[in-house]
Amino acid sequence: MRASRRDFLAGAGATLAIPLLPRPIFAASPTGTPLHGLSAFGDLKYPADFKHFDYVNPDAPKGGLFSFSVPNWLYNQNPQTFNTLNSFVARGDAPPRMEMCFDSLMTNKSTTALDEPDAVYGLLAESVIISADRNSFEFLLRSEARFHDGSPLTAEDAAFTYKLFKEDGHPSLLLVLTEMTDAVALDRHRLRLSFSGKHSERTILDAVIFPILSKAYYTENSFKSGDLKPPLGSGPYKVGRISPGQIIEYERVADYWGKDLPVNRGAYNFDRIRIDFYLNRQAGFEAFKKGDVLYRQEFTARVWATDYNFPALTQGRVVRREFPGEKRPSMQAVAINLRRERFQDVRVRQAINMCFDFHWTKRNLFYDSYERSQSSFERSDYKAEGIPSTQELALLEPLRQQLPPEVFGEAVMQPISNASGRDRKLLGAAAKLLAEAGWKRDGDVLVNAGGERFALEFLDDDDSLLRTIAPWIENLKAIGVDASMRIIDAAQMQARQADFDFDLVMMALSWDATPTEDGLATAFHSRAAKLTGSRNLPGTADPAVDALIAAVGRAADRQSHVIAMRALDRVLRARRDWIPCWYSANHRAAFWDVFGFKEPKPDYGFPVEAMWWFDKDKAAAIGKA
DSSP states (O other): OOSSTTTTHHHHHHHHOOOOOOTTTTTOOOTTTTEEEEEESOOSSSSOHHHSSSSOOTTTTOOEEEEEEOSOTTTOOOSSSSSSSSOOOSSSOOOTTTGOOOOBBOOOTTTTTTTTSSOEEEEEEEEEEEEESSEEEEEOOOOOBOOSSHHHHOHHHHHHHHHHHHHHHHHHHHTTTEEEEEEEESSSSSSEEEEEESSSSTTTHHHHHHBBOHHHHHSSSOOOOOOOOOOOOOOOOOEEHHHHHTTTEEEOOTTTTTSTTTTTTTTTOOOOOEOOOSSSSHHHHHHHHHSSOOOOEEEOOHHHHOOOOOOHHTTTEEEEEEEEOOSSEEEEEEEEEETTTGSSSSHHHHHEEEEEHHHHHHHHHHHTEEEEEOOBBSOOOOOOOOSSHHHHHHHHHGGGGGOGGGGGSOOOOOOOSSSSOOOOHHHHHHHHHHTTTTOOOEEEEEEEOOBBEEEEEESSGGGGHHHHHHHHHHHHTTTTTTTEEEEOOOHHHHHHTTOOOEEEEEEEEOOOSSHHHHHHHHHOOGGGSSTTTOSSSSSSOOOOOOHHHHHHHHSSSSSHHHHHHHHHHHHHHHTTTTEEEEEEEEEEEEEESOEEEOSSSOOOOOOHHHHHHOHHHHHHHHOHH
């Protein structure tokens, strides 16, 4: 584990101060018995003999092309360019959806049970047995599992993969495996993963969806290399045609070993999945209008409101509609880099937030299509409201000396402006906070006692946000902050973000419906603060936050989990390391009318490329056959 250990012991001590919640987590999952699935609290919708997930069409035809601009991505993936096909290390820019080339022990991010909040079912693994002490898990791998070259996928490959990820994997992988003590192939088809006992019992839910790699391939080829050689996989797709930084196509594996498994039936229907890479959103939109791209989710309110009037849409060849968002917490926020000394005072971070006039932005730039985010867990029961409940206080009181006083009052809310674009009352309050933090006016700018100018820079790789950030910058300048915005290329953006080389940067995250301790750690825990490529962009290193993340991991039932998450939310909001921005309740999607899909969409995911299918009759009707 290469994470920073600063404050780790203090964090552990704080954890001990929080009342321990009863165990076990998997109370409904018996030990010593083969299980076909797992969930956070033992709730499984589908029995062992289920035939397919309810939200797919098991008779969906295979064939056709799905080309799209990706709306989300994982690990080191970059939606604007790529220079490596290794998606599972911290460095480099990999193309999105490389994970579809690999199978996992249990259902992965593409097809995990999307109508349940946290269930996983056997994929490579036929079953799993939980040990009596609940510290180890024994998986029986399917004997028919194969890599794309026909070689068998064995427990030796799985054990090799987990050890490799623990040592050299992307932070989203290695942080989950912090407390893994061993990964052992008991025989050709039996794998045992062992943990220290310090882990959350939900750690296994994150670990079982990791891609399994070929030991033979990565013995001959360096795992750390950033080349464009297609790796050996085992999943429903393999890498096809590529043009570095421009196009990647994934080809459906016709003889895919797992195509008839219940977890895969009705999924992975397209013969080819193509991702086109564009330097900015406008270029991608123009390609969609011409039909070079067949599916697009729109993230620019102005474009959605004013530009979807091109001929193909008015002729009915393109469908424009909204789909309900997932029942999962989400976060779109600006990270303020606390590694920069000038941002370490919470009053400075609060002042920066006060200069963002969301209400003016909503009316003038967003066409009233967004709402202001208040929380890191927006659109969920995990968002704290009002004053802390008695149960929340039971978690917070032992940490009172380490917490901001606001934690114990009404949940911190974002500033409400008069929507003028330059609210003098808020700007005056922001200037006062900066003065209290030691920044004094010297002509047009603020300086500290040492004469250093107060400068900050927003960093991004797409100029589509400039219209939104520019008024924020003007308000900052009005109170003496030397504020600016820099647009850099996508590869440079990825590298600078991985190295935490920025002042302010925006990130959107979607959490699992039941967030785990390990998932939260990569964005908020001390051990991720200095870990290259982690999502802890502000560098939060707070023992109290660590303690509350541990409390989330110990929650024994859904009610306790919600309570711990709300307590954590209160602290994160009071710290102001992130400035919550905005959210939309729905997916704004547009697509050429060549697809079939089942409605309604599932509640906990929307992987269109894995669920939809190509409809030849529709395609012929609009001349896209």
